[in-house]
Amino acid sequence: MLDLRIAFGALAITAALALGGCVTPGDKDWRASPRFGEGRTYALRYCAGCHAVEEAGPSRDPVAPPFRTLSARFPASALRKRLDAVAEHGHWNMPPIYIVPAERRAIETYIRGLPAAAAARKTTL
Ligand code: HEC
Numbered sequence: 001m002l003d004l005r006i007a008f009g010a011l012a013i014t015a016a017l018a019l020g021g022c023v024t025p026g027d028k029d030w031r032a033s034p035r036f037g038e039g040r041t042y043a044l045r046y047c048a049g050c051h052a053v054e055e056a057g058p059s060r061d062p063v064a065p066p067f068r069t070l071s072a073r074f075p076a077s078a079l080r081k082r083l084d085a086v087a088e089h090g091h092w093n094m095p096p097i098y099i100v101p102a103e104r105r106a107i108e109t110y111i112r113g114l115p116a117a118a119a120a121r122k123t124t125l
Helices: 002-022 034-047 067-073 077-089 101-113 116-123
Strands: none
Touching (some): 077 101
16 A cells, blocks of 8 residues: 555656646747747737737737737646647637647747737736
8 A cells, every 4th residue: 555655656746747847838938939930820810810919919809818818828738728629629609710730839839939928018008
């Protein structure tokens, strides 16, 4: 029993370390990735009709959250899962948006690279 607990403890620590590796995107320079620019292109093409996809400005559809707020709402892999769900099942009352996984990853990188602070600054204007 004790051995089992030790094994579980080790597992938990391993899992925490593995997760920790993913939950520290702050260290990563998303903007340096070539995907950042690609993601911006896709976001403008597929998403800007409703969402604010730039560093400032309101969404065309006021219900659609500005992309710069999504990093805070969806930490780490949650954003990736949400984008997959949005692409495959749609969201709200809109049909799915057919973006291939590479496009989703690029959009994710773009959203991660958007400075969330710009959103805060904008609201004070
Ligand atoms: C036709 C309008 C429209 C388009 C185009 C659109 N969205 Fe949305 N999106 C919305 C609305 C409205 C909401 C808020 C309602 C909701 O959360 O389901 C939303 C919410 C979201 C959310 C948050 C979902 C949640 O769980 O809160 C994500 C992520 C998202 N959109 C991603 C995208 C991406 C990525 C694209 C482009 C590939 C896109 N959307 C294109 C209208 C749109």
